[in-house]
Amino acid sequence: MDIIEADEDYGDAVLAGQRWEGRSFLRCDFTDADLRGLVTSGCTFTECKFDRTDLGDSSHTATAFRSCRFDRAVLASAVFRSCTLLGSVFVDCGLRTVVLEETDLTLAGLSGAVLRKASLRGLRLREANFEGADLRDADLRDADLTGARLRECRFAGADLRGARLSADGLVAGNLRGARIDLPTAVAFAAAHGLQVD
Structure with missing residues (x-):
């Protein structure tokens, strides 16, 4: 025991x-x-x-x-x-x-965290709080960000190919300059009210 x-x-x-x-x-x-x-x-x-x-x-x-x-x-x-x-x-x-x-890192509280250039590849980050976090140039390939809170989170230069993001995260996070794949681009467009044919 x-x-x-x-x-x-x-x-x-x-x-x-x-x-x-x-x-x-x-x-x-x-x-x-x-x-x-x-x-x-x-x-x-x-x-x-x-x-x-x-x-x-x-x-x-x-x-x-x-x-x-x-x-x-x-x-x-x-x-x-x-x-x-x-x-x-x-x-x-x-x-x-x-x-x-x-x-x-499910449900982890990382608001305001500085994770610039961090390697978070393939990590489970479901429902984590990244509000205001700095994820610029971070490696987030294949990471699971489903349900994560990404308001005012910065992703410039980050690699999000293969990452899973909820529609809310695609709207709330600042994805300008991030590298994404085609499925994420389609999901991003849909989350912003665009009609993808």
């Missing part, structure tokens, strides 16, 4: 360079903790706080961060592989150098 650490306070803890495997955390507070170089595998974090936490150069494989909060967290060169960040919220985090591979 898995041991769950619940409501623990790891604030200001120095846990840099540790390796965690199969650990579960519920409502734990990692505010101002030093987690640089942390390596996790098969861990679960549920409703945890990572406010001003240093997760730089950390690596996470098959780890779940569910409904967690990352407020001004340091994520420079952090790697997430086959992870889920379901419902997690990112506020004023530097995300440009984060590596996300086969990771689920």
Whole structure:
């Protein structure tokens, strides 16, 4: 039976360079903790706080961060592989150098996030909040943006070929200068009230 650490306070803890495997955390507070170089595998974090936490150069494989909060967290060169960040919220985090591979960001809060030139190819981004986000020059090929909130989101130079977007997203997002494929162009035209024959 898995041991769950619940409501623990790891604030200001120095846990840099540790390796965690199969650990579960519920409502734990990692505010101002030093987690640089942390390596996790098969861990679960549920409703945890990572406010001003240093997760730089950390690596996470098959780890779940569910409904967690990352407020001004340091994520420079952090790697997430086959992870889920379901419902997690990112506020004023530097995300440009984060590596996300086969990771689920469904319902994630990324409003105002700077993801310019980020590689988000093939990621599940369903119903994520990207309002006001900077996705210029980002690689979003084959990404699933169904139901994502894209109001005032900038896509200039972004590659959206094969991406799935809802009609609302095609209207709300600023797609000027984005690279799209023919099916998306047809969907874009239809979403804007044009009749495509």
